[in-house]
């Protein structure tokens with residue numbers, strides 16, 4: 001019976017403390033300054049069917065020149081640093097996020113180059129360099145399927161699949 005319950009009321013794919021999420025968006029907004037993209041890894045715990053974000057690792061902390069006007073990129077050395085950090089802190093990458101100048105759609109490069117090429121990996125895109133108020137329905141949420149294919153979620157679906165907890169304090 002649990003199976004049927006799970007199908008009719010799907011659990012969120014990702015959960016995050018509202019305050020940490022708000023701080024992340026503020027960071028992206030400030031880093032991008034309204035003129036360039038910015039991004040970060042969402043780190044946390046990954047159990048079967050449940051991911052909880054507990055920490056943030058901005059791209060520029062891994063690589064000083066990661067942020068550009070119209071793309072973000074990390075080199076192999078930065079990924080080595082990322083995995084070392086995760087091992088030390090006993091954390092997993094639960095998602096990534098980066099901003100776009102205009103809308104929240106994936107670029108060809110975003111589709112072709114997942115930050116973490118594991119099926120189930122979640123990538124968010126925040127529109128307008130995360131300037132102003134960015135609500136969950138404003139985000140693009142993309143779940144990697146493998147082979148450069150993704151499932152796209154937008155609008156109210158994002159609020160269903162990504163749950164914020166604990167208010168905004």
Ligand SMILES: [Zn+2]
Nearest residue numbers: 098100107110
């Ligand atoms: Zn992009």
